[in-house]
Amino acid sequence: MPVLWLVLIILGLAALGFIMGRQRALKSAGGDSRKLHSLPNYYGANVALSVLVPSFGVLIVWLLAQPMLIDRAVSAMIPPELIPENTTTGLVMSDVRRVAEGLDVAVEKGAMSASEANSVRSEFTDLRARLGDVGVALGQDVRPEVLRAAQRYRTLNATGNMALTIVICLVAVAGFINALRHCTAEYRARNVVERAILVILMAAASIAILSTIGIVLSMLFESVNFFGLHRWTDFFFGTTWAPNFRGDSELSILPLLWGTLYISFIALLVAVPVGLFAAIYLSEYAGSKTRSFAKPLLEILAGIPTIVYGLFALLTVGPLLVKVFGQGDNGLLGVEWMSGATSVLTAGIVMGIMLIPFVSSLSDDIINAVPQSMRDGSLGLGATKSETIRQVVVPAALPGIVGAILLAASRAIGETMIVVMGAGAIAKFSVNPLESMTTITTRIVSQLTGDGDFASPETLVAFALGLTLFVLTLGLNVLALYIVRKYREQYE
């Protein structure tokens, strides 16, 4: 693990730098820390930071760039006729990497000497068998070109790693010496550390933003590929979802969107009243004792993995609904409206249960934030508690509550596991909540986990679906934030 060692060396050097920087600064002030510009620890931190930051920066960039450069150099060695029909260079390259790793393992286990690994010829040795002996299974015999590419890959990698070690050590030592020279009483180490902290915080913030942009871009590129293979009019305005492998699939988002919105609507129908009433009870009526155990208990619901809710839908709620609405004369209502356990209603109810703590805990915070003086004013006019809540507290908290509901809605739209298990897999337009339907998220799962060709529209449609879903939930979140912000200004 050369990289781990490198990291340890850098950290050790930084720790040493901290101690030495501190001592050197103190010595330059004759042992009197009051004569220093900054506290001694700042001088130490300055040295440690100038060891850590540049060397880790170079390390990260190097580790990202090296595989790319080596891949490019090695894939140039592979003749085009070696690449089978319908595959890409990537597949052959993964063969190359596998052979290279196999050689590494063989050398490590002593089954092969280092020089032998570099000179072995597949024309003379059964490399597949020899690698198999050390536990590396290869799918086919190793072709000479691939072996040579793998050997080249290994040498390049070894050179790269060696260079990396040297460069990193040089950078770390240079930073160490440079910062140590600055450990004098006049040097403003405190300001430098302050700026370094600012940079670190900014880097953290930009990673969060950049990764969002990265996610959107990756979805966008694959979606563009999809729309190159499939008509966009069919995707947005068609009425049928019927993927097949003959190449004439009808891939329209509308039936899926309908299923998604219908299930989310039922979920909100369950979650909003229950969650809101629970929040009102907890914040306005419950005593501090009830509150102290009921609120965490309710929030436990939020910690249950959604797959468990899915099981609940499949095993409990679905059969229960069938017992009520189905089974003909054996059922509770004596009707035959529902045949299978999976239905819009099953998924909607269970998803609603999942969203209850989401709605209630956000609403609870918002209701608690309504000033007590409002309640006093209303009670002082002779209103009862529920009149006060209905006419003063809830209207005052309404923008926040609407925001909470919209956030819950965007979670409902993006929810996957419950609908995979509870809603079924039939894409259609129907208003009957007792029928199976399917949603965007379940279709993404099934399109990507199938064994379809990755470059086909049937697989790529997943990205277009995902992007649409992203835009939808983003829109809801923006709307929620807008409402919360707009009305908050008005009522304060």
Add this chain to the structure above:
Amino acid sequence: MYDAPSLGAQVEQQDIKISAKKVQVYYGDTHAIKDVDIEIESKTVTAFIGPSGCGKSTFLRCLNRMNDTIDICRVEGDIILDGEDIYDKKVDPVQLRAKVGMVFQKPNPFPKSIYDNIAYGPRIHGLAKSKADLDEIVEKSLRRGAIWNEVKDRLHAPGTGLSGGQQQRLCIARAIATEPEVLLMDEPCSALDPIATAQVEELIDELRNQYSVVIVTHSMQQAARVSQKTAFFHLGHLVEYGATGNIFTTPQDERTESYITGRIG
């Protein structure tokens, strides 16, 4: 208005509206009000003065049972309003509060329109038979709150958009819209500038024609200006109670005198 003996003589003929006997209030273990006996007259402005934490606001909140909303608060003793003990089990605090209105220290208009703020009380108590009736109540209350001219063109604008002084007059108008018999005011002018304070004081003086007004204030000038009777509270005791003119000119108790002359506070 230190010289108000004529007013004092006038109010002595008034009926007793509220009479409190041996009232004790506890917050948990703290004994906040000790043995307070007081008789508040109708159609009179009674001022409660005293240093911070002396219990005057607490006692005020006993008069319409607003203390019920505080879990740890406990009230003992008798408070009789029109011959009825308001802490009796038969009394519904909600009904009581319709009869004994309250205006708070900080203006607290509801996040509704000016019209709906005033109509709130009449609506929940069913005081208006028709929309026209309600309109009339709203206008009358706003006029009596001395704010009608300022808001008549924007009755449907939010009440929270008014200035602090206007908001407080709106809250007073809101309180009188339910036709209470007693109006409790807990430092109604502490968040207002001198001009708004003068307007509210003028309003209080007018309200005296119909209601008993009890006002808690930190300003002795204000007590002297608006009240006919003054009660001085100190450390939970009612130290002295009498005609405002007498309290401010010839206090009987030396604690009252010290407070009025600024030696304790």
